[in-house]
Amino acid sequence: MxxxxxxxxxxxxxxxxxxxxxxxxxxxxxxxxxxxxxxxxxxxxxxxxxxxxxxxxxxxxxxxxxxxxxxxxxxxxxxxxxSDEVYINIFKEVLGKGEAFFKPDVQGKRIQIEFVSANPTGPLHVGHGRGAAIGDALSRILSFCGHTVEKEYYINDAGNQIQTLGESVFFRYREICGEKISFPEYGYKGDYIKDIAQNIYQRESKSLLEKEEKEAVKICAEYASNTIMEDIKNDLKEFRINFTNYFHEIFLYPDQIEKAINYLKEKDLVYCKDNALWFKSTSFGDDKDRVLKKSDGSYTYFASDTAYHQNKLSRNYDELIDIWGADHHGYVSRIMAAFNALSPEDCKLHIILVQLVNLLEKGERISMSTRGGQFETLRDVIKEVGVDACRFMFLTKSTNTHLDFDIQIAKEQSMDNPVYYVQYAHARICNIFEQVKRKKINIRENVGNYILKTEEEKNIVKELVILREAMDKSVQELEPFYVVKSLINIACAFHQFYNRRRVIGAEEEIMQSRFKLIDITKKAISTGLSLIGVSAPKQM
RNA sequence: GCGCCUGUAGCUUAACGGAUAGAGCAGCGGACUUCGGAUCCGCCGGUUAGGGGUUCGAAUCCCCUCAGGCGCACCA
CATH class of the missing domain: 3.30.1360.70 (Arginyl tRNA synthetase N-terminal domain)
Known part of the structure; x- marks a missing residue:
């Protein structure tokens, strides 16, 4: 229009x-x-x-x-x-196209979106949850709009963190075996480490003590990262997120990393200094050059990340999207530099930073780093407030703003927590159709004469048009929040209509038109909610 | 010290450089004899952190100051 x-x-x-x-x-x-x-x-x-x-x-x-x-x-x-004529025409168009009306015209591309990618060294926390909700909603919206989307989780299972994880578990294991140890400052101190050590003890008894420490730590690391990864996958499943692919960093070692480095070498973008191998990222706008291979011969994470992006490029996507926590913003320019060095032509990389989440309860801040708080993990929060409210909450504000997530409010069913507002509109429409069935009112397939007399009805039609525009904007800006905002407005337009006008009981012609109107509204809401991974209940 | 993000009503926030800065919550007052009151309507509430500049026009763009968050490794 x-x-x-x-x-x-x-x-x-x-x-x-x-x-x-x-x-x-x-x-x-x-x-x-x-x-x-x-x-x-x-x-x-x-x-x-x-x-x-x-x-x-x-x-x-x-x-x-x-x-x-x-x-x-x-x-x-x-x-x-x-003029009314325009509204009627749009109305007819929406009815004719159904769900397809909400799809903007886009050229289908192959897009890969990588998100969450939390290290398998501990359970997912609320911050990961926000990234997960945004990444998943974005994938759904992109694929709804005609793109082919693959969702990938990158598992850092090769570096020092995993080593540290193994050591931490092995310390706890020795503790369980009766040794007196002093747990190192740098280790992971969460209780889950003790649980894992306990499991290993139950399976292996004291046999690990007889092995060489290096070997034992390796076993612990492997076992721990696997179980933690399983937990993470379960949490994600619970949160209604399915990844197309899990990519292991270890898979890049060492061949693909060498390959990436050689590629850069050939382009003369690498040099030796102080016994280390450096990439000239300053040639691509970074503040300083970055180390790929340390003087002790090991690779930096930057090296494997570079190799990872080369791997992504080799898979022939049209566009790549990385979603990171905002605390990684210092990393953006170097990855962009590496990417530009690797990708001579078309494939685009978008890096989206998700701002941090402050977890609050009744306005009081709950620390996420200490174990004082009750709800630091995503799992606990989901258990407390439910998946629907949780996902919706993460998406009501734009990606780039800090989010205060108040457990108390998320549990409430007020307008502070609009998920119920939207779901309620859906349930109300469903209920009208329930009544229709009960009262055996005939719904005509063909409404000859469409009528949109009142402001309230025209408003709904207008909001449906805006949903389509919001879809477009969400895709353009990679920002699911526009769809969410539009859903709230559609619900609002419907509630206003509902309170002032009647469907059942209106004059026949008008009633038939209104059946169509609320039916397509219901469709818009359920479609919109499904795109953000929230359910559209028939009753509440 | 340098860089990035943020600052809008008591709280949470919205506004491709456009009109009287728009909502929700909280507070106060109202609404259906009929489709679900998790709804709707009204009132109250603002020097858009502060100060300069750019222009027909600024919450938005530029500069400075203040406040908060986060980054600045041969860490991950």
């Missing part, structure tokens, strides 16, 4: 030449349905007052039957009031 309008307005204003104008949904209904700033934009280049230009354009626009009123106001806005 906007596209069509765009052309109409462009046509009406062509005597002044091209301009970068826009059309927006108005905030207040006195300003019509839509408004454009074209007169103000043109006034600069035409050296003419915007009101004059606006009046000329408005005169032309008034000839179109799609507008019931066109007015030019104060600073130079042209307010457009759409």
């Amino acid at each position: 906007k596209k069509k309008l765009y052309h109409v307005i462009k046509e009406a204003s062509k005597e002044w030449g091209d301009a970068d104008f826009n059309i927006e949904h108005t905030r207040q209904k006195e300003f019509g349905d839509l408004a454009t700033n074209i007169a103000m934009v043109l006034s600069k280049q035409a050296h003419q007052p915007p009101l004059e230009i606006g009046e000329v354009i408005a005169r032309k626009l008034r000839k179109y039957s799609m507008f019931s009123k066109v007015e030019v106001v104060k600073p130079g806005f042209i307010n457009l009031f759409l």
